[in-house]
Amino acid sequence: GPNIVGLSIDRVTKRFGEHTAVDELSLEINPGEFVALLGPSGCGKTTMLRMLAGFETVNEGTIQLANRTLASADTHVPPEQRNMAMVFQSYALWPHMSVADNVGYPVKLRGLRGTAYQQKVQQALALVELDAYADRMPQALSGGQRQRVALARCLVSDPSVVLLDEPLANLDRHLRATMEHSFRDFHQRTGATLVYVTHDQTEAMALADKIAVMKAGKLVQWGAPETLYRQPRTAWVAGFIGQGSQLMVAAGHPGKRLESAALMRGLNAIESERSQSVLVRPEHIQISTTLSSSVAPTHSQLAAQVEGVIFRGERYELTLRLPSGETLLAYHHSAPDLGSQVAVSLEQGWCLEPDQ
Ligand code: ADP
Ligand code: MG
Missing domain, CATH: 2.40.50.140 (Nucleic acid-binding proteins)
Structure with a gap:
């Protein structure tokens, strides 16, 4: 349409054989919005995120970023041309590289060097409270620390859209609370559009400007956390939230x-x-x-x-x-x-x- 839209998802469907993982899902995400995809395990959240990132093709519907078509039945822009960064549920770090080298890798690829490079890495590590761990190797870190390295690596290249797949799932409760604040800070400072997948409704409510509630591949409600809490549409949404x-x-x-x-x-x-x-x-x-x-x-x-x-x-x-x-x-x-x-x-x- 004529509107300037951050990310536009229009009736996107993804099938795996007979199984429909995402079923005619539509969302209009404004530039700079912090959006959560919320739903129980298996409802299609990761699949939707992978289609946004370009790791999965779409069967039907379209995905547009700032009116540029990224994906449709016959279009597929490869992940590296989408200016998006994705943090996976299972954080994949390079085992032979230090924490700092892991984090700096995306900007090193783009040619950043010297003091500017060091500063970027330092800022990203500070954001996840790992400044003191720059020289460690990934295997010398706890699971939670590795996840934070993966986060820092995602944030270092200032992507216009950040896609996060249950990034706090492996962290303990105290760290999750700290990280929730870090995410909000990060979002306010960068203005990046964030799409955040979680099955945890309290996390979604704490973080997101808007929440897309999914059930069995379908969007069941889309709105601000307060709206979902006060005016849930169906009995199921009411039971799932709060x-x-x-x-x-x-x-x-x-x-x-x-x-x-x-x-x-x-x-x-x-x-x-x-x-x-x-x-x-x-x-x-x-x-x-x-x-x-x-x-x-x-x-x-x-x-x-x-x-x-x-x-x-x-x-x-x-x-x-x-x-x-x-x-x-x-x-x-x-x-x-x-x-x-x-x-x-x-x-x-x-x-x-x-x-x-
Ligand atoms: P969620 O992230 O909400 O837990 P997923 O998107 O991972 O859900 O999965 C949605 C559904 O699609 C599940 O039933 C899952 O088994 C199925 N699915 C996901 N990826 C594949 C795949 N590559 N091949 C076949 N089925 C898949
Ligand atoms: Mg998932």
């Missing part, structure tokens, strides 16, 4: 928010009338434990039994059983007794589409 409970009510329709009064009315309707699935996030649940023995439910409260309590540091996570038999996940600042009754009020809910 914590929450899905309850049946007799009110509302998909894509609509139910305020407290309508939600409580819908929940109190007779069972046979409840046909709409509603997502209730834990932060929209108020709990009162003062009526510990016999709760007299009002129109704005439900009685619930405490079936599980988990301590999470800053809060307790409660599993509550509602009169309907449904369970509800709630947060609370203290731990009620197991088996006790609490009064629950729901501030709002979000109506979901059923899954296909």
Whole structure:
């Protein structure tokens, strides 16, 4: 189209024999956007990324970068002509080269030498907190350190699009948190377009400006993290992203928010009338434990039994059983007794589409 678009993916399909790994996937990625491809293992994330990089051809559809066609059924621009850099799930370092030589290799290939070269390598290593390891050989590093070397090597050549395939998957939790901040810093400083593959929804939400949620090769929702969290389209997306409970009510329709009064009315309707699935996030649940023995439910409260309590540091996570038999996940600042009754009020809910 006439719009200036960073990366345009239009109805791209990839088949391996009978199996469709990516199924008519379309995304418009703006220049400089940080995008996550999020979905469970096997949903086609790596395949989509490899098609962007040029390591895989496409069967149908087109991939365009700044209105230049990189891939279609009869076009295939080779990887080295795409100005993209990819970090693989299994980081491939050259074993006979030092960390610094591994990192500097892409810019050395382009003719960079001397102080400028040293500076580039130093900056890239600093970004992944490996300044002190420049002279080490890869086999003298831990798995996490090797992954960071692979990252530094990707970042050193200032690519216009950076493709990352689960780059933090092999790192411990503490380092992942540090690296999440590094990624955001890197993105802000370079302005590069980032496409980041992960199966981890908290990682995707922490990092990305926009998230493409994939299931079985298809795009199921595309939007900002806040939108996916607050307005998930389907029951499946709601279950995949964030914590929450899905309850049946007799009110509302998909894509609509139910305020407290309508939600409580819908929940109190007779069972046979409840046909709409509603997502209730834990932060929209108020709990009162003062009526510990016999709760007299009002129109704005439900009685619930405490079936599980988990301590999470800053809060307790409660599993509550509602009169309907449904369970509800709630947060609370203290731990009620197991088996006790609490009064629950729901501030709002979000109506979901059923899954296909
Ligand atoms: P993800 O990265 O989301 O885990 P992949 O893109 O690796 O998923 O794989 C998607 C599907 O395509 C899987 O069912 C996988 O087995 C299949 N697949 C991936 N690559 C190939 C290949 N080269 N040959 C055959 N099947 C493949
Ligand atoms: Mg993968």
